[in-house]
Each structure stands twice: as C-alpha cells, then as structure tokens.
Amino acid sequence: MDLIIQQSINAISLGGVYAMLALGLAIVFSIVGLINFAHGDIMTFGGYGIFLSLAFGTSPVAALAVGIGAAVVMALTLERTAFRAMRGADVVTLLITSFAVSEILKVVFQNTISARPVPISFPAAWSGTYQVAGATIGVVPTVSIIVAFVSLLGLTLILRRTATGLAMRAAAEDLEMLKLLGVRANRVVAMAFALSGLLAGIAAVIWTAQRGSVDPMMGFFPVLKAFIATVLGGLGSLGGAVLGGFVIGVLEVLTQAFLPDGLSPYRDAIVLALVIAALLWRPDGLLPAKNANRS
Amino acid sequence: METALSIKGLDVRYGPVQATRGVDLTAAKGGVTALLGANGAGKTSTVMAIAGALRISGGSVSIFGKDMTGATPDAIVRAGVAISPEGRRVFSALSVEDNLTLAGSVVGDAATALSRKAAMMERFPILGERRKQLAGLLSGGEQQMLAVARALMSGPRLLLMDEPSLGLAPQMVDAIFGIVEELRDEGISILLVEQNATLALDVADHAVILANGAVAAAGAPGDLKNDKLLQAAYLAA
Numbered sequence: 001m002d003l004i005i006q007q008s009i010n011a012i013s014l015g016g017v018y019a020m021l022a023l024g025l026a027i028v029f030s031i032v033g034l035i036n037f038a039h040g041d042i043m044t045f046g047g048y049g050i051f052l053s054l055a056f057g058t059s060p061v062a063a064l065a066v067g068i069g070a071a072v073v074m075a076l077t078l079e080r081t082a083f084r085a086m087r088g089a090d091v092v093t094l095l096i097t098s099f100a101v102s103e104i105l106k107v108v109f110q111n112t113i114s115a116r117p118v119p120i121s122f123p124a125a126w127s128g129t130y131q132v133a134g135a136t137i138g139v140v141p142t143v144s145i146i147v148a149f150v151s152l153l154g155l156t157l158i159l160r161r162t163a164t165g166l167a168m169r170a171a172a173e174d175l176e177m178l179k180l181l182g183v184r185a186n187r188v189v190a191m192a193f194a195l196s197g198l199l200a201g202i203a204a205v206i207w208t209a210q211r212g213s214v215d216p217m218m219g220f221f222p223v224l225k226a227f228i229a230t231v232l233g234g235l236g237s238l239g240g241a242v243l244g245g246f247v248i249g250v251l252e253v254l255t256q257a258f259l260p261d262g263l264s265p266y267r268d269a270i271v272l273a274l275v276i277a278a279l280l281w282r283p284d285g286l287l288p289a290k291n292a293n294r295s
Numbered sequence: 296m297e298t299a300l301s302i303k304g305l306d307v308r309y310g311p312v313q314a315t316r317g318v319d320l321t322a323a324k325g326g327v328t329a330l331l332g333a334n335g336a337g338k339t340s341t342v343m344a345i346a347g348a349l350r351i352s353g354g355s356v357s358i359f360g361k362d363m364t365g366a367t368p369d370a371i372v373r374a375g376v377a378i379s380p381e382g383r384r385v386f387s388a389l390s391v392e393d394n395l396t397l398a399g400s401v402v403g404d405a406a407t408a409l410s411r412k413a414a415m416m417e418r419f420p421i422l423g424e425r426r427k428q429l430a431g432l433l434s435g436g437e438q439q440m441l442a443v444a445r446a447l448m449s450g451p452r453l454l455l456m457d458e459p460s461l462g463l464a465p466q467m468v469d470a471i472f473g474i475v476e477e478l479r480d481e482g483i484s485i486l487l488v489e490q491n492a493t494l495a496l497d498v499a500d501h502a503v504i505l506a507n508g509a510v511a512a513a514g515a516p517g518d519l520k521n522d523k524l525l526q527a528a529y530l531a532a
Contacts (some may be wrong), residue, residue: 166397170386177384180346182372182401182449 002135007257013141013206015249016148019242020203021226022233023155024196026241029230030172030289031192033091037098038078039226040219041105042197046071046204047214048113051120060122067208068201075197079190087189109216117213126209144206151202152242155195159238164191172236225252232275234285243286248275297324299359299453299484300345306353307340314340315508317354322453322501324359327475327485329499329516331492332529337508338488339381342457345486346378347371358453372401377451381458381488383442387431391422394430394441398448408448415444436467443474454478457488472498496520504529 021039028036049070053063082101086094128139159165167188170178179185200219207222208214226241229248233240251274255267263270278286300322307314315337322328330338343349345356347368355364358374366374386394395415399408416423419440425433430441439459446454456475460468468491475498479485489495496502496516503513506529512519519525 163396163400166389166393167400170389170397173386173388174384176348177380177386178397179368180348180372180378180380181398181445182369183397184369 002133003257005133005135006137007253009137009141009145010257011250011253012246013144013148013210013249014253015246016145016152017203017206017222017245018226018229018249019245020148020151020199021223022229022241022245023152023238024199024203025223025226025230026233026236026238027168027192028196030236030238031168031175032083032087032094032189034083034094034098035091035227036083036196037095038102038105039196039200040221040223041102041109042071042074042078043200043204043207043219043223044109044214044216045074045105046201047120047208047218048109049201050205050208051113051118051214054120060126064205067204068198071201071204072194072197075193075200076190079193083193084186084189106216113216115216117215119213120208121212122209140206140209144210147202147206151199155199158195164188168192225249228272228275232278232285234288236289237285237287240285240287240289247286297360298322298357299324299326300328300486301357302341302345302354304354305341305344305351305356307337307344307349308352313508315344315505318505318508318510320503320510320513322484322486324484325479325482326501327479327487327499329492329495329502330486330488330505331490331495331502332505332511334490336505336529338505339457340508341505342378342455342486342488343380345371346376346380346455369401372449372451375450375452376455377446377449377453378455379439379442379446379457379459381461383435383438385430385433385438385441385445387429389430390427391430391433391441392426394445395422395448398445401449407450411448411450415447419444436463436470439463439467439471440474443471447478451483453484453486455486455488458490459487460489460491460494468494492526493520 021043025036025039028034046067050063050067053066054060058066078101082097086097126140129136130139159169167178167183168191171185171188175185178188203222207218225248226245229244230241232247233244248271251271255270259267298321302318302320305315305318318337318341330341332338340349344351347366351365355362357363358371358376361374363371363374389397395412399412402408416426421437422441422444430438433441459471463471472494475485475487487495487499496519499516502516502519504511504519504525511529512525
C-alpha cells in the first residue's frame, strides 16, 4: 500500500514535469509551427541560472526565481535572434534551425561552465520527508506536484481569460488573419515563447531540486520525453500535451517500480512500444488538435 | 474626386510566379469599386497586397492620400483599412463574441470597442443570438456576416471584401449585397472582389477587370456590362 502511494506521488510528479515541458513545446508549435528542439537547452539554462546565482551567494529562493527568469530570457532571446528570421519557413527548416541552436547552446554550456555536472545544494530541509498512512513521502515531489498543477492551471486561465490568451488561441488557428486584423503578431509570438520559457524554467527548478546537479544535457532527456508526450497527445493540441506528459510520466514510473529486474533494461522500449500502440489506435493522438473548419 | 485607395503599377510575385503585373486601380471615397476577373486573375493577390499580407515587389499603394507601400498590416489597419478575406477565415475555435472582441482589441479605447461590439450584435442579430457559439459551427452565410462584423470592429474607412458571396445560398447573397450598400451609404469606401460580375456591377459605381494579373478593362459598370466582347472574354463563368 505505502509503495503504491509513494510510486503514485513519483509518477504524478514526473508526469507534471513532462506535462509542463510538453505544454511549452505545444504552445510554440501551435502558433509558429516550430518543433523547438532547443527547448531542453532553455531548461538547462534555467538550471545554470540557479547554479550561478547560488554560487554568487543569493538565497535559495531568489536563486529559483533567477533560474526561472533565465529560462524566460533565453526563450525570448532565441525567438528574437534565431526563430523570428525563419518565420513562415516550413516545419523541417524550423526543426533543423532549432537543432543548430540546441547544439550551439550545448557547446557554450560545456565551454563556459563545465561538461560535467555541477552541484546545486539546496537547504537540507527541502529534501525532507513526511509520513502519510505509513508511507514515507518526499517534500520535493509533493511540492513539485503542487507547482506543476498551479502552473498548468495558471496557464489555462491566461489562455482562456486574458486578451493575450485570446490572441494566442487565434494565432494558433490563423496567424496571418490575426495580423490582418491589425494585431501585432510579433508580440503574440514573443508571448508564446515567454510562456514556454516560463514553463521550462519551472521544470528546471523541480528537476534540479530533485537531482541536485546541472549538466549540459540536463534538459535533453526530459524534453525528449516531452516530445513523445506531445505526439502521443496530438501534435499542436495543448490539452493533449498535458495528458501525454502525465501518461508518459506514469508509464515510466510504473515500469520502473513494477517490472521484474530482468526486464528493466527494456523500460524505455516498453514505454515507447505502448506509445506506438496508442498511436496505431489513434493516429492523431489522444486529444487531437481541432482542425480549422473553413466552409 | 477624392480617392480612398490608389494603386499604381502593382507587381506581386510568389517566387518565380508573377501574380499581378503593373495593376493600376483607384477606389473613390465613399463608393463601391468592383474588382472582377476569372479565377487566378490576380484579384486576391491585389487585395492581400493592399492589406499588407503580401510583399509588394513593384509599384505603389496609397491609402487616403498617404503612401502605404510595404507598410505592415497593423499600420494599414490604423490607416483605416479592414478586410473581410477570401474564405471568410473566422477563428472557428473561438466563440462569435471572442472573434469580435479580438478584432476590437486593436481599438485604443476599450469603451469604444465594447460599444462597437454591441452595435455589431444589433446590426447582425444572428451574431447576437449565437454570441457564445463557436464560430466554426455557424453556416457559411453567418460566417460571412461575422467576417464583415469583425472587419468593422476596427472602425474602417475602407473595407476590402474578397468574394463575400462565394458558396452562399441566393438569399444570403442578397443579404450580403444589401450590407454592401448599407455600408456604402454610411460613408465607408468599399473594394469589392467578386466572381459574380452581374451582381457586383449592379452595386458598384466603378469597376476594374483583371485578366492574367493585369488590368484588362476599367470604367463605369454600365459600359462594361454592355460590352458583349468583354463579358464573353473575362466575365463569363
């Protein structure tokens, strides 16, 4: 029983990180058609933001804020310098541009900071545990679940209730028409990147709090999973990205916890096989993006 | 005669394909100017270039006497131009009301935007009735109404209407042309792109016919209508 509670907390916590990363990818993809391979490096940059500000002696809470801010700034910088120039190019061209950006950032991280993991030490109290129904549960996974849900809820409110959110939903359907109405599209696109950077920054905070280090590849693997989540959920569908993120997170933890030892090397293969099976059943994803209806 | 729109020698290219070559066009202030021609004659390219959505590779566009060649779409909207585009392009995943709110967001004054939205729902009662419905669920004619209402939200002085009657039931076509006349009577200048030449020539006070990206004829609707050769060559469906 307590194992089930612990593993559920781990599963939802990991799923929450994947969901935030997948949602960041989906927001940008739905508006500019960019599959942003550099999204992981935005997350990594957030991690280095935390590391550097701790190294300069700021308080841990301030360091987390710096990390999130660093990710937002990086997302906006990439949009302005690399992706705006490529606006309107086809999906493959954009994808390759983001590969290039990603490689450049990795090399910069390696050469300016370190190719190896650098430690991030948070106060000992943060890594504490508490007891529920006989189960020992970590503070960090619990907080990360709360943070992920609050972030996802906040983003939903922004998209549903604010003027900017309205413009972003319209941009996802027909960016050119939005421009023809006189709305400044560059602002809407920048806002989409800022939100995706914000989610990547929050993911970086959770990730580093759980692992205690940053390295140039930190963002790569979780974002790879988030890619799979966006495809599983339905490329371009925001709700699908979130659902896909949680499904992948839960599958990963379940296979880790309950597979017999002999099968554990095949964990990723089993998860991906399940994803492929899901896509064979629903080729457009679990919650496909709505197609624009133009009669 | 004061002009709402004056285009000189307009060239628009899609890569190696030249969509328009040296198009000259003038739209009088307060009038309806019809832009006619067969499919692929360059009508939509001309309109989209005026709206700032296509790059202009030659010639000039001036709007209410101000040179707007190569201006961004938002500058063109601020100069008083709005578009109801080909295919209507309403935001189908947004509600009717949100479509209008969005278009009103470019108006500096929020109170003006709100009262305009209320005026649109009154003017097009069907949009008022369906304000909470997704725009994608409206019929073609209702979507066209929404596209026009959405264009009017910015308070334009020149309205570009690209194929507003395409694919609509005859009754709806009449309603749309009724709206065109109403807007003209309110003093809005209109550039009306149409394949339905007969109807367009009835409502227009000046007409330009495009063929293969260039102006084939221009003049008073009565003259063009009676020119059998012109009718047969360019306007027959």
